[in-house]
Amino acid sequence: MDATDFLENGHLLFLPNISIDIVILGFQDGDLKVLLQEFDEQWCLPGGYIFKEESLADAAHRVLYDRTGIEQPFLKLFQVFGDKDRSFALEFKKLLEKSRLHWHPDLWVNQRFVTMAHYALVNISEVEPTRGVLDLSHNWFSVDKLPTMLMDHGDIVAASKHQLRRDITLEHISFNLLPEEFTMPELQRLHETILGRKLERSRFQKKMLSFDVFERLPQLKEDAPRRKPYLYRFKESD
Amino acid sequence: MDATDFLENGHLLFLPNISIDIVILGFQDGDLKVLLQEFDEQWCLPGGYIFKEESLADAAHRVLYDRTGIEQPFLKLFQVFGDKDRSFALEFKKLLEKSRLHWHPDLWVNQRFVTMAHYALVNISEVEPTRGVLDLSHNWFSVDKLPTMLMDHGDIVAASKHQLRRDITLEHISFNLLPEEFTMPELQRLHETILGRKLERSRFQKKMLSFDVFERLPQLKEDAPRRKPYLYRFKESD
DNA sequence: TATATTTGTGGCAAAATGACACATAATGGC
DNA sequence: GCCATTATGTGTCATTTTGCCACAAATATA
Numbered sequence: 256m257d258a259t260d261f262l263e264n265g266h267l268l269f270l271p272n273i274s275i276d277i278v279i280l281g282f283q284d285g286d287l288k289v290l291l292q293e294f295d296e297q298w299c300l301p302g303g304y305i306f307k308e309e310s311l312a313d314a315a316h317r318v319l320y321d322r323t324g325i326e327q328p329f330l331k332l333f334q335v336f337g338d339k340d341r342s343f344a345l346e347f348k349k350l351l352e353k354s355r356l357h358w359h360p361d362l363w364v365n366q367r368f369v370t371m372a373h374y375a376l377v378n379i380s381e382v383e384p385t386r387g388v389l390d391l392s393h394n395w396f397s398v399d400k401l402p403t404m405l406m407d408h409g410d411i412v413a414a415s416k417h418q419l420r421r422d423i424t425l426e427h428i429s430f431n432l433l434p435e436e437f438t439m440p441e442l443q444r445l446h447e448t449i450l451g452r453k454l455e456r457s458r459f460q461k462k463m464l465s466f467d468v469f470e471r472l473p474q475l476k477e478d479a480p481r482r483k484p485y486l487y488r489f490k491e492s493d
Numbered sequence: 494m495d496a497t498d499f500l501e502n503g504h505l506l507f508l509p510n511i512s513i514d515i516v517i518l519g520f521q522d523g524d525l526k527v528l529l530q531e532f533d534e535q536w537c538l539p540g541g542y543i544f545k546e547e548s549l550a551d552a553a554h555r556v557l558y559d560r561t562g563i564e565q566p567f568l569k570l571f572q573v574f575g576d577k578d579r580s581f582a583l584e585f586k587k588l589l590e591k592s593r594l595h596w597h598p599d600l601w602v603n604q605r606f607v608t609m610a611h612y613a614l615v616n617i618s619e620v621e622p623t624r625g626v627l628d629l630s631h632n633w634f635s636v637d638k639l640p641t642m643l644m645d646h647g648d649i650v651a652a653s654k655h656q657l658r659r660d661i662t663l664e665h666i667s668f669n670l671l672p673e674e675f676t677m678p679e680l681q682r683l684h685e686t687i688l689g690r691k692l693e694r695s696r697f698q699k700k701m702l703s704f705d706v707f708e709r710l711p712q713l714k715e716d717a718p719r720r721k722p723y724l725y726r727f728k729e730s731d
Numbered sequence: 732t733a734t735a736t737t738t739g740t741g742g743c744a745a746a747a748t749g750a751c752a753c754a755t756a757a758t759g760g761c
Numbered sequence: 762g763c764c765a766t767t768a769t770g771t772g773t774c775a776t777t778t779t780g781c782c783a784c785a786a787a788t789a790t791a
Contacts, residue, residue, distance in 0.1 A: 273511070273607060295749085305575075307577075307605075308577060309577060310575065310576045310577050311573060311575040311576070324753085332572075332573060334548060334570075335570060335573060335609060336550065337543075337549040338548045338549070338746095339545075339546060339547060339548050367545075368751095369511060369549070371573060375785090421663070421739070425659070438738090439739090440737080440738070453753085455779090455780060455781070455782095456738085457739085457740070457741085457780090457781085457782085458778095458779065458780065458781085460739080460740085461666070461740090461779095462778095479737080479738090479788085480737075480788080480789070481735090481736055481737040481787070481788050481789065482737050482738045482739080482786070482787035482788055482789095483737095483738085483787075483788080484737085484738055484739085485739085487736090504765075530755095586764085676769090677770090678768080678769070693748090693749060693750070694750065694768095694769085694770090695749090695750085695751085695770085695771070695772085696747095696748065696750090698750095698769095698770080698771085699771090700747095700748090717757085717768080717769090718757080718758075718767085719756070719757050719758065719766090719767055719768040719769070720755065720756035720757055720758095720767085720768050720769045721756075721757080721768095721769085721771080722768080722769060722770085723769090723770085
């Protein structure tokens with residue numbers, strides 16, 4: 256193989272479609288939830304494409320901002336899905352025919368789709384999901400009770416759960432799923448939900464405080480049913 | 494934006510070049526080494542492209558096999574590098590001109606290159622680096638004394654070091670860098686090199702054996718200078 | 732006022748860790 | 762052969778971390 260072959264070799268996949276998909280995770284009613292949108296009567300992950308003049312990371316932030324209005328999210332690329340037959344040509348063909356648009360088989364959507372799978376941790380109450388560019392309906396689903404999803408998007412959500420479970424013990428990121436001010440019991444229930452097991456209350460609190468990344472606020476949480484717990488906030492370290 | 498715009502929107506980067514780069518790591522003389530190859534008088538990471546009929550993972554394994562002859566490696570996608578100006582058009586143009594091949598500016602190599610950065614852990618003595626498809630020279634370099642490298646390949650090696658340091662405490666993968674039979678002192682020196690700090694001998698041995706993934710062989714290592722240490726082997730769990 | 736529930740916090744046994752000691756090879760100088 | 766030196770295997774023990782429980786404080790409800 257010389258440089259000429261290298262330039263013209265027809266069986267290489269130099270130019271697949273690259274997309275961005277984001278598993279937008281929130282925490283509500285003791286459940287981890289994911290924001291899905293409707294695409295041609297199927298639920299799918301919010302996603303998008305990369306502009307020529309922006310980086311992958313910028314594109315992911317833009318896609319997330321367009322869907323949620325959140326400007327400083329926790330957002331992480333965790334896997335790439337790009338198997339040989341990964342395409343949504345069939346789904347897209349149906350949609351075009353329904354819209355009476357012309358379909359031709361050498362359209363770019365007929366190619367393999369390589370997607371950069373991200374997950375984002377957001378505070379649901381801060382999300383403004385009205386900003387979607389495409390006029391699609393959207394909804395929060397419990398990650399344990401997902402509807403049938405487009406392509407392999409169900410697998411992507413499942414993979415994000417595993418990744419988050421792994422990341423949460425190494426990095427202090429879970430607070431991104433809570434309001435700016437939160438209580439230790441709330442943080443504990445969140446961790447229990449992500450890890451899928453009960454944690455010991457006394458130890459959990461001591462552990463979290465030993466990291467020295469949370470600061471206790473002077474006031475207590477007011478609308479608590481029993482004894483009012485302290486409020487905490489993530490320490491900005493800048 | 495409707496479906497027609499969606500199909501024709503020219504400022505979207507649907508079709509960048511996707512490449513695979515592999516940081517092939519080995520362990521020799523108490524140093525972590527990386528296998529580099531020469532490209533137009535610059536050192537760079539072994540890499541390649543994806544065939545139309547293979548998955549990303551298959552392509553990475555093929556590229557690694559072509560360079561090393563290793564069939565069952567530890568190989569992991571750890572990051573994607575794809576900034577706006579990530580291209581090696583300039584380098585490639587020089588090479589073509591040197592080879593008296595024609596250069597034209599809308600050639601695919603002029604586009605952005607998105608690379609799937611992998612790292613592989615190999616036993617250097619098993620590597621047969623003669624298998625390279627392109628006729629390039631190659632060499633093992635200490636990861637701490639790298640030459641000037643093509644594009645951002647130096648950054649990719651640095652990122653792989655961080656990722657490995659993180660992964661090594663969570664997964665039992667370090668033995669992939671050693672011969673099939675190894676001693677505890679060897680394994681300890683390897684961990685110390687990756688982590689960049691001294692470890693306590695007694696504790697390290699107890700910790701490793703507590704994982705119950707290594708089996709002690711009846712024989713001792715024969716060519717040891719002082720007391721002969723036991724040999725161990727990774728337990729196959731299938 | 733009594734009871735149940737939730738939160739904050741302290742104590743203590745068990746387990747893991749870090750630091751060190753000591754015995755066991757093996758080598759090399761005398 | 763004897764001894765100092767060095768590397769390895771393993772035991773001990775103080776310290777730290779963890780798991781578990783207890784109890785006090787706060788608050789709603791009967």
